[in-house]
Amino acid sequence: MSLDDRKLEVLRAIVQDYVETREPVGSKALVERHQLGVSPATVRNDMAVLEEEGYIRQPHTSAGRVPTDAGYRLFVDRLTRIKPLSPAERRAIERFMVGVVDLDDVVHRTVRLLAQLTRQVAVVQYPSLSRSAVRHLELVPISTTRLTLVMITDTGRVEQRLVEMPGPVAPDDVWEMRRRVNEKLAGQKLADTPVLVQKLVDETAPDRRPTMACLASVLLETLVERSEERLALAGTANLTRGGVLDFQGTLRPVLEALEEEVILLKLIGDLEPSTTRVRIGDENEIDNLRSASVVSSGYGPGATIVGGLGVLGPTRMDYPGTIATVRAVARYVGDLLAQN
Known part of the structure; x- marks a missing residue:
């Protein structure tokens, strides 16, 4: 049975009163508090139908009615407008x-x-992280063989990792690696980066490949493996x-x-x-x-x-x-x- 607009108004009034008072709602209170435009007897009949349909229930004898989960669901589904923020x-x-x-x-x-x-x-x-993109990658030298890798995503999330290099790395080489990783990865979704990181290694000159491979392994750990x-x-x-x-x-x-x-x-x-x-x-x-x-x-x-x-x-x-x-x-x- 589909409920007509009047019964929906009665249900809406019951929900509003129960939320406000935390007390079961009776037909007399509904008529007094709401401009329903019908007699108390009609409201009682409408409440009987709502109860039969499973939208309200009587928690104990001689009490008013309270909404059921189905009643709240119908109330939410039939919201004609969301209360605007003040x-x-x-x-x-x-x-x-x-x-x-x-x-x-x-x-x-x-x-x-x-x-x-x-x-x-x-x-x-x-x-x-899985839905984020790389905004910028920074490489900060700590010593000749140690770097800090800092990744900043487009959502403002920041991840840091320590990179232990296989040997000393000159400042110019650090600058060049920073340029290349940003050129390749900036703006890319983290989920799309593994193949790009591998390309970074493949495209590196053989004499510098061990250094880039070392950085790449930490890059992958930072970009991909943090699933939590x-x-x-x-x-x-x-x-x-x-x-x-x-x-x-x-x-x-x-x-x-x-x-x-x-x-x-x-x-x-x-x-x-x-x-x-x-x-x-x-x-x-x-x-x-x-x-x-x-x-x-x-x-x-x-x-x-x-x-x-x-x-x-x-x-x-x-x-x-x-x-x-x-x-x-x-x-x-x-x-x-x-x-x-």
Whole structure:
């Protein structure tokens, strides 16, 4: 059975009231608080249909109704507009992010900002190396036989490695290697670099090939072999605010899930540009998070997605506001990365 617009309005009102009051919602309260334009008897009939369809339920006898996971899903799917951020919220984002100094600073400010604005647990994935491109490679002599290799990606991520050379290397030779590696690799996606690194070795004069081969092995380690992803987490204390999450009386399963980086990456990763994903209750693949909702979005410069961010909280969350905040912060971080 498809619900008509009036019943959807009743469901929307129930969700809004329950999110705000944390109390089951009765028909009398709905009529008093919302301009539904129908009688209390009609509202009761509509609530009976919503309950029969599985969109609301009665937690105990003589109580009002609360939304089910299916009810929240229908509410989110039928959102006609996302609640716009207030001017104060937009200013808060801009103020919080002004003067960032490097990528670590961007990530840590972003995760704290998300947790503060949504009052949920916030997760931000560092820009993935596999999705990044080389911006610049620097070779810094430490001694005649030692160099520091510094790689800077287009997302601002910095990786450093020590290179032990097979013999002394003249300053002019260091300069020439720096020129050649940047000429070959700058602007290239990290995933495309292995064949280019091999070409660097093949195209080097035989007498200098051992030196370039030594540098190439460290280059490959830096560009390719770092497969682990990094995450930042903030706002775990928000789980306890006002009995936010009631997982059969304990938060332990949620806290255990939040300690697993693989789980967190599943929650916020693999998103297309300009996509916001909402997973509600049982839609979560992780058993320990079946009583939670996750709102996530990809971020990156322009149309390129380099990482994910999002928040985790109770199914009883302010979905319009949370979705708007996650989208706005993702867009702002993407603009920051594009400017750097």
